[in-house]
Amino acid sequence: NAAADRSATTGVGKIDAALLTSGGDGRDWAMTGFNYQEQRFSPLTQINADNVGQLGLAWYADMPDARGQEATPVVVDGKMFVTGPWSKVFAYDAATGQKLWDFDPKVNPEKGVQACCDVVNRGVAAWKGRLYVGTIDGRLIALDAATGKQDWSVQTTDNSKPYTITGVPRVVKGMVVIGNGGAEFGVRGYVTAYDAGTGAKKWRFYTVPNPTGAPDGEASDAAMAKVAPTWSKNGQWKQSGGGGTVWDSIVYDAELDQLYLGVGNGSPWNHGLRSEGQGDNLFLSSIVALKPDTGEYVWHYQETPGETWDFTATQPINLATLNIGGQQRRVLMQAPKNGFFYVVDRANGKLINAGQFIPGVNWATGYDPKTGRPIENPEARYYKTGKPFLAMPSAIAAHNWQPMSFNPKAGLAYIPAQIVGSAYLNPSSPLDQAKPLGFNVGQDLGNAMYPRDPAAVKQAIAGATGRLVAWDPVANKARWTVDYPTPWNGGTMTTAGNLVFQGTALGEFRAYAADTGKQLFSYPVGTGIMAGAATFMIGNEQYIAVLAGRGGALPLSIGYAIGKARDVPNVPHLLVFKLGGTVQLPNTQPQDSTPVNLPENKAAxxxxxxxxxxxxxxxxxxxxxxxxxxxxxxxxxxxxxxxxxxxxxxxxxxxxxxxxxxxxxxxxxxxxxxxxxxxxxxxxxxxxxxxx
Ligand code: PQQ
Known part of the structure; x- marks a missing residue:
């Protein structure tokens, strides 16, 4: 019986209750975001600000694919489950590192070219003895957590279109909810809820209107009828599908029984081409609240109306209750690509605070507190001015998917931010119009390369940097920051031991004091880290687990401005630390950067x-x-x-x-x-x- 509850046979049965609290004591790390609030805050204190310097490796495992490692481990009842590139799943004994099983969904490698930003996967969901993983080719697969054998699989996308899945499924009220990606190529975004036991479809919510104008017969129909006037009559969205993919954040609010979707950018990015420069284009770049039972619309908050810079609102969402102006407010927090940190009232979607968390943000100067809308710089709308706009931040983001955490004791959110600008420019050649292969973003990609000017390239390398920002969401400003010489550093995790953990692009795993930002620990792991860490307890020992390995959007696309990170070897590992751990990593060789013998340059x-x-x-x-x-x-x-x-x-x-x-x-x-x-x-x- 495929619908059977597998808890009895697998030892991961208590997982449904654990999702609310991670067991209450934090011994498990029951979902990638820790629990439904997704704060990535652990109550564990055995490892703390006084002794974190004694951390060493308890065990490590080699990962088979040297592509981006983005998953946060899930740990339940002593077993650890992680995913790797190509949507593969791996299970370990969490104390010893003994491999229990692995699962390869055997994605056709040719699908990889439709993954805008590497063939990555951010992890599994666990529930009642099953694990759920989304695959690059659009399947949602349920596995028996004890054996890694497939229970059921549904194709959640039309595989004749460039849809992909990199995000983590979320289990909510007996359903698995999954989104998709593909807005750089041309798709229409949506999320779907499936029965967690059988894979039967429950509901689907499209995030942007149907280009045909017809109802879809889905949960989003009423909402789509309302937002259709925010899109132009013609415009390329009619062919591309408009975008609005929900490729990362989906968060369940157990207090208000609401589901929050982080909705992505427009397809193509260029609002002038996509929607004839008209309309807000809902629900692009918005947070949308739904009723989880039916998928019906409740409210939305749009961060970037008329999105035209690839400014997604897909970034991690943390739920919390904050004292604002003497009132306890149930809020959600997000630091999306566009460089503003948002605090939004979960009850009604109203903006409470929006503050710039990196320097130099130049597409908007701030937010109008009455309307909740950005105050834009007119030069930013390059398709109106006809001039290139040198933007901060850029499509690569002030903060991308790297997990953000929130420490309620310190009252701070830890944003793995970066400072990377780039230019936006209307396409100048028919080459840049939609094609069966390659990006369809409405930009002058054919000319989007570094100038042949050594000083300019060196400046671009020096100017692309990273920053850990400890943001006070009540005061609406940074309390402390740590600068990094290169962008694309790791996600954050924080604990009641007054700690924040973060890996770096240059190959260190670090810990800081959560309240002051003082660096307390650094461990050389020999490879760049992007993923977020998890912590858990087995017997009397607390462990910290993190995946190391470079990949994802920035290292693939940025070229020279990756800077020194390019010389760091890319040898992917799953690393597990404990106090007094003594295991040693093998030495890795730096990437070879000695000049190669180039063929003679004979080109005109x-x-x-x-x-x-x-x-x-x-x-x-x-x-x-x-x-x-x-x-x-x-x-x-x-x-x-x-x-x-x-x-x-x-x-x-x-x-x-x-x-x-x-x-x-x-x-x-x-x-x-x-x-x-x-x-x-x-x-x-x-x-x-x-x-x-
Ligand atoms: N994925 C990464 C990554 O894993 O490093 C970075 C990005 C994605 C982006 O910067 C994106 O804009 C993005 N956009 C979509 C989309 O529009 O559908 C999907 C994804 C993805 O699924 O990984 C990314």
Whole structure:
């Protein structure tokens, strides 16, 4: 009986109660966000500000795929469950590290090219003896937690479209709720609730209207009828689906019995192209509250009306009760891509506070407290001015998916923030219109590369930095900050032991005092960390677990500005610490950065320019702007095939490496164009060797 409660047989039976409290004592880390409030705050105190310096490794495990490691471990009754790239699931004895089983959903590697930001996965949900995982190819799979065997699987997306899943399913009132991604390519976002026992569909909520104008026959119909006038009559959303993917945050509020969706950016990004520059385009870049039983709309708060910069509101949401102006307010908190930290009243969706958490935010100066709307800088709407807008923050985000935590004792939220600007510009060439392969974001991607100016590139590298921000949501300002020389540092986790844990892009796992930000611990892990940590107790011992390994949007796409992080090896590990742990990690070699012998540069400037535009359009989102490499996918400036036109063609046109996710680009490139890209990369590599 597929619907049977598996708790009796698996030892992870108490999980449904644990989701509310994580067992109350915090011995389990029952869901990726710790419990339904998703504060990632543990009440455990054995490891604390006085003794955290004694942490050492209890055990570690090698992870098989050197792509982004983004999952937070889930730990229940002594077993640890994590996911890795390609939606694989791994189970361990949490005290010893003994592998119990693994599960590979066998995603077709060619699907990887539709994952905008790496083939990542952020973790499982556990409930009544089952684990739930979303896959890159849009399946929601239920596993028996004891054996890792598949119980049921449903296809939650139309696989003829570029939908993907990277986010964590959430189990709410006997249902599993899952969203999807794909708004960089052209999809229409939605979430679906399935019966947790059987996988039968319960309801679906679309986040943007149906381009055909017809009702969907789904829970969102009434809401969509209301928001349809916020979209233009024509505009590219009619073809692209409009976006609004819910690719990360979905949070259940057990106090108010509401479900909050963090809704993503528009598709294409460019509001001028998407919606003829008209309308707020609800529910893009919004937090939407639903009734979990039916999926009916309750309220919404839109953070970025008329979204046009890829400003998602998908980032982690923390629930809390705060004393604001002498009143206890049930709030949600979010630090989304756009650089403002929001405190929103959960009862009605009204804005309480919005404050800039990184310096230099220039698309808006602040929020009108009456309307809850941003006060915009008119220059930011590049499609209106016709001029490029050099924006802070950018699509890569002031804060991306890296988990944020909230410590109710310190009254602080810990934002893994970053300071990375970039330019937005209307497309100048038909090349940048929608294509069967590649991004469809309404930007001048063909020209979006680093200038051939060493000083400018060095400035871009120095200017892209990271910052841990301890934000006081009541005072609406930072209490303390820690700066990092590179962006894309790890998610945060905080404890009643007055600690905040965070990994860094340069390969350290650190702990700070939660109240003051004083650094108390640093451990060299030899590889960059992006994921958030979990903590749990087995017997008399508290453990801290974190995945290490680089990947995700920024290392794939940013090119040179990844800076020193590119030299850090990418050797993925699951790391588990305890007080007095003595296990040693094997030494890793730094990435080889000695100059390679490049083929002679014989290209004419015209060929280089053509190759550069094609590279910008089709290659840079995975191989980095200006082929600058990010230490995840092959650094093409060092590729042994640069001097070998036949192998180059076999890879780009014939799909020789499709089993590794490098698909054939024959749909969009002629063999001659493929060679122009090769000539451009050779030219760029010569320039970089000489100038950087
Ligand atoms: N994913 C990452 C990552 O895992 O590093 C970073 C991003 C995504 C983004 O910056 C995105 O904008 C983004 N957008 C979508 C989307 O629009 O559907 C999906 C995803 C994803 O599923 O990973 C990301």
């Amino acid at each position: 400037p015209q060929q280089v320019a053509q190759g550069q535009a094609l590279f910008g359009r089709y290659c840079q989102v995975c191989h980095g702007a200006s082929a600058g490499g990010g230490g995840v996918l092959p650094n093409l400036q060092r590729s042994a095939t640069l001097g070998d036109p036949d192998t180059w063609k076999a890879i780009l046109i014939d799909g020789m490496l499709k089993e590794r996710g490098m698909v054939s680009f024959a749909k969009v490139l002629t063999p001659e164009q493929a060679q122009l890209i090769r000539l451009y990369v050779i030219d760029e590599a010569h320039w970089a060797q000489k100038n950087l």
